[in-house]
Amino acid sequence: EVQLVESGGGLVQPGGSLRLSCAASGFTFSSYSMNWVRQAPGKGLEWVSYISSSSSTIYYADSVKGRFTISRDNAKNSLYLQMNSLRAEDTAVYYCASLAYVVNAFDIWGQGTMVTVSS
Amino acid sequence: DIQMTQSPSSLSASVGDRVTITCQASQDISNYLNWYQQKPGKAPKLLIYDASNLETGVPSRFSGSGSGTDFTFTISSLQPEDIATYYCQQYDNLPRFTFGPGTKVDIK
Numbered sequence: 056e057v058q059l060v061e062s063g064g065g066l067v068q069p070g071g072s073l074r075l076s077c078a079a080s081g082f083t084f085s086s087y088s089m090n091w092v093r094q095a096p097g098k099g100l101e102w103v104s105y106i107s108s109s110s111s112t113i114y115y116a117d118s119v120k121g122r123f124t125i126s127r128d129n130a131k132n133s134l135y136l137q138m139n140s141l142r143a144e145d146t147a148v149y150y151c152a153s154l155a156y157v158v159n160a161f162d163i164w165g166q167g168t169m170v171t172v173s174s
Numbered sequence: 175d176i177q178m179t180q181s182p183s184s185l186s187a188s189v190g191d192r193v194t195i196t197c198q199a200s201q202d203i204s205n206y207l208n209w210y211q212q213k214p215g216k217a218p219k220l221l222i223y224d225a226s227n228l229e230t231g232v233p234s235r236f237s238g239s240g241s242g243t244d245f246t247f248t249i250s251s252l253q254p255e256d257i258a259t260y261y262c263q264q265y266d267n268l269p270r271f272t273f274g275p276g277t278k279v280d281i282k
Binding site for chain 1: 208210212216217218219220223224227229261263268269270271273274276
């Protein structure tokens with residue numbers, strides 16, 4: 056079964072750090088570009104970051120640039136998001152999503168992990 | 175940056191009704207537009223890619239059209255399981271992506 060499973064969410068104080076993980080299974084993870092997308096409570100979807108299959112190309116939304124770092128380990132079929140200097144406005148469900156191989160759309164999504172930034 | 179708007183922000187329709195959602199881009203994005211469905215508490219699901227192509231396994235009552243700045247998403251006959259929020263997504267400036275604000279669809 057094709058699957059993405061996020062983990063690592065939780066409650067963190069403003070200014071703190073958190074590392075999210077996304078475990079892939081059922082497909083050739085190393086061939087796919089990956090993304091993080093977040094959704095604040097009751098709000099819409101916001102693209103956060105992109106990483107190419109070989110990690111050679113990385114992009115961030117302006118809202119997280121300089122604070123978040125995306126990475127991957129193809130040997131472990133895993134995607135990561137290191138989040139530093141967290142702010143209240145980073146509170147959201149964070150989804151990992153794969154970029155489809157032949158079309159520019161997110162075809163596989165994880166179930167999401169909740170990050171709450173609060174004192 | 176390209177901005178996306180959707181209308182309406184919410185709608186209520188009866189089972190069997192035809193439902194239409196529009197998405198507008200702030201500049202020409204050709205056909206670089208996708209549509210997603212998100213049910214409450216669930217991850218989004220890809221329905222339409224490249225403005226008008228139906229993702230494999232998605233019911234044919236869903237369709238999309240448009241190019242340039244104006245796009246339309248249609249449910250030809252609304253079903254109870256279609257209750258969800260629908261988002262458009264543009265990818266004119268790869269690999270950056272922008273989602274529209276969403277349209278919530280309810281049953282009347």
